[in-house]
Amino acid sequence: MSRGKSEAVRIYSGGRVWSPGRSGAGAGAGAGAAAADGWPIRALAEQGGRIVALGALAELQQQYSNAECIDLCGRLITPGFIDCHTHVVYAGDRSAEIERRLAGERYEDIARSGGGILSTVAATRTATVAELVQLALPRVAALLAEGVTTIEVKSGYGLELDTEIRMLQAARELGVQRRVNISSTYLGAHALPPDYRGNADAYVERVCKEFLPAIAAGGWARNFDAYCDAHAFSAAQVEKLFTAARALGMRVKLHADQLSNQGGAVLAARFEALSADHLEFTDEAGVAAMARSGSVAVLLPAAYYFLRQTQLPPIAALRRAGVPMAVATDCNPGTSPVVSILAAMNFAALEFGLSVEECLDGVTRQAARALGLQQECGSIAPGYWCDLAVWNVTHPAELVLSLGHHPLHARLWRGQPDRALV
Ligand SMILES: [Zn+2]
Numbered sequence: 001m002s003r004g005k006s007e008a009v010r011i012y013s014g015g016r017v018w019s020p021g022r023s024g025a026g027a028g029a030g031a032g033a034a035a036a037d038g039w040p041i042r043a044l045a046e047q048g049g050r051i052v053a054l055g056a057l058a059e060l061q062q063q064y065s066n067a068e069c070i071d072l073c074g075r076l077i078t079p080g081f082i083d084c085h086t087h088v089v090y091a092g093d094r095s096a097e098i099e100r101r102l103a104g105e106r107y108e109d110i111a112r113s114g115g116g117i118l119s120t121v122a123a124t125r126t127a128t129v130a131e132l133v134q135l136a137l138p139r140v141a142a143l144l145a146e147g148v149t150t151i152e153v154k155s156g157y158g159l160e161l162d163t164e165i166r167m168l169q170a171a172r173e174l175g176v177q178r179r180v181n182i183s184s185t186y187l188g189a190h191a192l193p194p195d196y197r198g199n200a201d202a203y204v205e206r207v208c209k210e211f212l213p214a215i216a217a218g219g220w221a222r223n224f225d226a227y228c229d230a231h232a233f234s235a236a237q238v239e240k241l242f243t244a245a246r247a248l249g250m251r252v253k254l255h256a257d258q259l260s261n262q263g264g265a266v267l268a269a270r271f272e273a274l275s276a277d278h279l280e281f282t283d284e285a286g287v288a289a290m291a292r293s294g295s296v297a298v299l300l301p302a303a304y305y306f307l308r309q310t311q312l313p314p315i316a317a318l319r320r321a322g323v324p325m326a327v328a329t330d331c332n333p334g335t336s337p338v339v340s341i342l343a344a345m346n347f348a349a350l351e352f353g354l355s356v357e358e359c360l361d362g363v364t365r366q367a368a369r370a371l372g373l374q375q376e377c378g379s380i381a382p383g384y385w386c387d388l389a390v391w392n393v394t395h396p397a398e399l400v401l402s403l404g405h406h407p408l409h410a411r412l413w414r415g416q417p418d419r420a421l422v
Pocket of ligand 1 (some may be wrong): 085086087255330332
């Protein structure tokens with residue numbers, strides 16, 4: 001391997017580090033206070049974009065005598081945040097639909113009358129890859145401005161192969177044009193396409209036989225997702241889809257039990273899903289199944305807020321059973337038009353009762369796990385990508401409990417800061 005510039009070592013020191021599991025109040029610990037000072041001040045060495053060592057500054061300087069040393073000036077350091085559930089690639093505008101909901105219409109009724117996901121499908125089918133990228137870039141920029149370094153992007157507004165692939169191409173392009181890691185998910189069963197109305201089984205069959213193999217063969221997405229609910233796909237249909245996806249080597253995720261209990265969490269667990277997401281109507285059996293499978297509960301409190309739901313996900317039961325909990329924006333044009341991971345954390349704390357520690361854990365380590373990336377990112381440890389967020393806050397709780405501030409000082413992505421750190 002050539003010893004080019006990328007092989008140079010940088011040592012970052014003088015920050016107050018928060019990393020999941022380090023303060024003794026990790027996931028499942030309930031209302032533990034996040035450690036104000038993180039670890040004792042230590043340093044980390046980065047090479048080739050990855051963290052190669054942690055330790056005292058003097059030790060690392062001895063080990064890497066030619067390293068450039070960068071002082072983080074006492075700022076709070078966290079792993080770069082991971083938004084593990086988004087639909088940031090789409091065209092069209094659904095603000096009129098949100099107005100209809102404000103006037104009292106239910107989301108399910110709007111969806112059944114051709115609004116909801118299907119109105120975004122109509123707009124997205126007419127958009128080029130370049131247009132989809134241009135529309136998504138400001139959404140990505142907003143997330144990056146809040147310390148996000150990895151974004152999951154779902155397809156699911158095409159519901160036919162060409163548009164689904166264009167969406168996944170656009171997702172990939174976002175990772176080329178911006179300093180961010182994109183994890184792509186094929187959401188082939190987001191809604192029933194209009195041309196299959198009354199014939200959902202035929203659409204499911206087509207996804208299994210034609211679309212999924214094409215997506216897998218093209219390497220367009222690592223993971224497969226579906227929407228299991230009364231107005232979406234049934235548990236039996238999702239079972240067929242998951243069987244096909246797993247046979248192709250894909251991991252699965254599920255929009256589960258959001259508006260009604262369809263046994264989605266149990267189904268997801270049976271297929272060792274990376275995650276089951278939403279979960280407002282998940283029962284004890286679903287929680288127990290997820291605890292056994294190790295699937296992550298991805299909580300989407302911004303969707304809960306925008307849908308003005310009243311049924312809370314079973315947070316206490318998830319916590320008791322030791323189910324890992326992640327938090328994400330669910331950024332989408334209709335039910336969660338939110339491009340703020342900090343707002344999602346705030347809603348998770350205030351609406352769902354997560355502790356500050358759980359919120360931070362939920363956008364780092366557990367979010368990584370929900371994407372199958374827990375060996376790569378979401379923690380500050382040797383071997384991990386050096387994806388960090390450097391914050392102008394005194395206490396980690398400020399990241400969760402304040403809204404509308406701009407606390408990010410800088411991001412480091414793959415070891416490189418977005419801007420001068422001092
Ligand atoms: Zn979603």
